[in-house]
Amino acid sequence: MPLSSPRLWVVATPLGNPGDLSPRAGEMLNQAELILAEDTRRAGLFFQRHGIHPQGRLCSFFEHNEQERIPAVLRALETGSNVALISDAGTPVIGDPGYRLVRTCREAGFPVSPIPGPCAPVAALCASGLPPCPFSFFGFLPRQAGEKKRLFSTWTGIPTTLVFFERNSRLASTLAIASETLGPRELCLARELTKKHEQLLVDKLENHADLVWDPRGEMTVIIGPPEHEPKTPEESVEQILLEECQAGLPREIAVRAAARVSGWSSKELYARIVASPDRFSPGKRI
Numbered sequence: 001m002p003l004s005s006p007r008l009w010v011v012a013t014p015l016g017n018p019g020d021l022s023p024r025a026g027e028m029l030n031q032a033e034l035i036l037a038e039d040t041r042r043a044g045l046f047f048q049r050h051g052i053h054p055q056g057r058l059c060s061f062f063e064h065n066e067q068e069r070i071p072a073v074l075r076a077l078e079t080g081s082n083v084a085l086i087s088d089a090g091t092p093v094i095g096d097p098g099y100r101l102v103r104t105c106r107e108a109g110f111p112v113s114p115i116p117g118p119c120a121p122v123a124a125l126c127a128s129g130l131p132p133c134p135f136s137f138f139g140f141l142p143r144q145a146g147e148k149k150r151l152f153s154t155w156t157g158i159p160t161t162l163v164f165f166e167r168n169s170r171l172a173s174t175l176a177i178a179s180e181t182l183g184p185r186e187l188c189l190a191r192e193l194t195k196k197h198e199q200l201l202v203d204k205l206e207n208h209a210d211l212v213w214d215p216r217g218e219m220t221v222i223i224g225p226p227e228h229e230p231k232t233p234e235e236s237v238e239q240i241l242l243e244e245c246q247a248g249l250p251r252e253i254a255v256r257a258a259a260r261v262s263g264w265s266s267k268e269l270y271a272r273i274v275a276s277p278d279r280f281s282p283g284k285r286i
């Protein structure tokens, strides 16, 4: 998308390494008529460090004033202005304010385009070696231990990698809750990505208490999917076996077919047939 086409631009900025600012991002920040920044003082320092000389107005935009800023943004877009949204670091909207603004602009018929770039969850995931697909991103976890436990419980049997932010002071207790709730999994702690003291620590989640990480700096946490496919419940796997036997499949083939879809081993399934041979006779009606 050429920068000459006025709209709301969602502009990614570096996580800490100045070399990660894209030329397109720099160009848009120089030319936008309105720049929305989470922290205008930090944005000013950022512009200085990157040699950016914004032509437009700089305006604060954070979680608690997002709603009241929206009408002014819509008015700016109506007059054909380019509006750039940035956050303190990384990609706006992802664990940062901006979702309500983007949605309202779209609903009001104004185009919205990304100027993509650094994003901590994606940077951590792509260098972790943990399964990238599917992954689920939670932003910051809730503070309370009970709420964390409830959140992890919801995801226990789902085969997805979990990605979230956590404050260093709460990391040890959060990992203990995760380990207890989620069971054996891989863990990656990605700290200070793109900066001088970058560290990616990969280990078993159950070893969390032995992990030595520097408690300072920015941290993204990744927990891999369950190490074993969840098994189909006992009644359901019996039903699968019964239906296959009823359809006339020889026992060996029925067992192999049920093993493929259920997470049960052929040996376990065969043992069930041997225990009640009459129930599983080929062709027998259920």
Ligand code: SAM
Pocket: 015, 016, 087, 089, 090, 091, 092, 093, 094, 095, 096, 118, 119, 120, 121, 164, 165, 166, 190, 191, 192, 193, 194, 195, 218, 219, 220
């Ligand atoms: N929107 C941002 C993005 O795209 O990365 C994330 C914003 S969120 C408010 C800030 C959190 O991102 C930090 O508390 C930390 O968990 C994570 N983070 C930011 N920079 C990081 C870095 N260099 N290394 C690891 N995690 C980082």
